[in-house]
Amino acid sequence: MEETKSPIVRIRNLSKSYSRGSQTIPVLEGISFDIPDGEFLALMGPSGSGKSTLLNLLAGIDTADTGTIEIGGIDITTLGETELAAWRALNVGFIFQFYNLIPVLTAFENVELPLLLTRLSTAERRAHVETALRVVGLADRMDHFPSQLSGGQQQRVAIARAVVTDPTILVADEPTGDLDRQSAAEILDLIDRLNHESGKTIIMVTHDPRAAEKAHAIRYLDKGILTDVHP
């Protein structure tokens, strides 16, 4: 079944290194892989193995040294900075380890933020925001500021912000890394539901084996190479 689906993400020969002083530190060394549409993929690997780097590259917030990243038919490595920003706004939903909500904005306003870059009217924006907050179960907390919410609730607001634009892919970098077990389980259920019910393609970086269990597929990153098997 899954093999017949066309890949939404196609990565070829992707390399990235950082230079520290005169030293060059290779992080990714010629990675190639596909992600089918509707996939829920977990990326695992030891700390410092380059998981965040890979996620940032395919989310278009960092640039590769070589290789191509095709998402929904567009090679994003060819886009300029402005085009890339516009592409991100339309195609990528981000979920971070530390939620990264804007502290002076309410839950509602945080979720509304990415919609300000669209042509939607105020009323349309309101409808989208309310729907997204209802999906994550926070319809009754719209006027709360992040500091008035628990970690799990903040992460749910962040998820609402990630899905409100209906993006092509959702990327999550250790989304449960800062949460207690109970909240982590709730967040994982929510992400799983988004994958099942709305068919969202999800790429999630995680340390947590329980989190990885929820995914359809797990890939491991080690010493700059991607493998299917636990090293």
Next chain:
Amino acid sequence: MYILKLLWRNAFRHRLRTFLTVLGITVAILAFGMLRTLVDIWYSGVEASSATRLVTRNAVSLIFPLPISYKDRIRQFEGVKLVSWGNWFGGVYIEEKNFFANFAVDMESYLKLYPEFILPPDQAAAVKRDRKACVVGRKLADRFGWKIGDTIPLRGTIFPGAWEFVLRGIYQGRDKNTDETQMFFHWDYLNEALKRTVPRRADQAGFYMIGITSPSVSADVATAIDGTFRNSLAETMTESEKAFAMGFISMTEAILIAIKLVSFVVIVIIMAVVANTMAMTARERIGEYAVFKTLGFGGFHIAGLIFGESLVISMTGCAVGIALTFPAARAFASYLSNYFPFFNVSSTTIVMDVAASLLVGIVAAIFPTWRAVNIRIADGLRRIG
């Protein structure tokens, strides 16, 4: 709406820091406004001058007089309507610190030439009748508590002796910037005394004031007068009243320049303070700006956030500073009204306040914006947590 809310909340996120910065701007704008107003006062004589009046004086220096016979010749020039004359008397009332301007003038022509000095008709008649009469401005009379009929003793400096005048008229200024701190008396009274005591100093005028038919003939009349007296024993120098008043200011130019300089230094200092606040703020928010960029917001949006916040802070300080400048100027004015012809905050000062605050807000935001816009998103996000 959304953006304004965000800017406002961002600006007041660190209440104490923002409060102190706004306070600094408020004080700076207040100081700037007061200093500019002081400079304005200095120029008030220039502002109050009329374009239809010329002043003729000795070409060598103001301290050398001109023969009184020049008045009849000056009257004959095309474009001259009225000629008055006078001497700077330089008398001292009791002690030096009571300084005010006092002149001997040809009273009738002088009052005609200066319609901005308004004298009630009965007082004008009384002045005319009494050869020892003097006229003072309302503020000067208030300063020393003088009433009509009072005898005012002056100790002569340029014209030595003990002089006495009887206060017969108190003039009011017609315009806001009319000088109400002058004293003048009959030139004839001075001249007759000189004829008796030092005859060689009699029949001389320190300056001529000339009323002309229109501002457009000013240059021609001045050239004609100075041409006529060239190569005579007392060559003349004729200029507009404005230029003449400027000449007085140029003597104190160094002080003026110092005041202006200080007023700008105040702005530069506050610019550094606000720039420091904005740099601190933007450094703390690098992660947030990275989130904005991640979501697809561009450099312009980030710049808008930082410039907007900087301007919210600087313009809040500006508004409070301007609001306080008026009562401060009023307090200053009531305290010093007897010395200064007026103390009004000019619209130019307000415009400069606003311009300076805009400049402060913009300059303070440049460096933080440059950093926030240029940092790589991945590096900015790494700062969180």
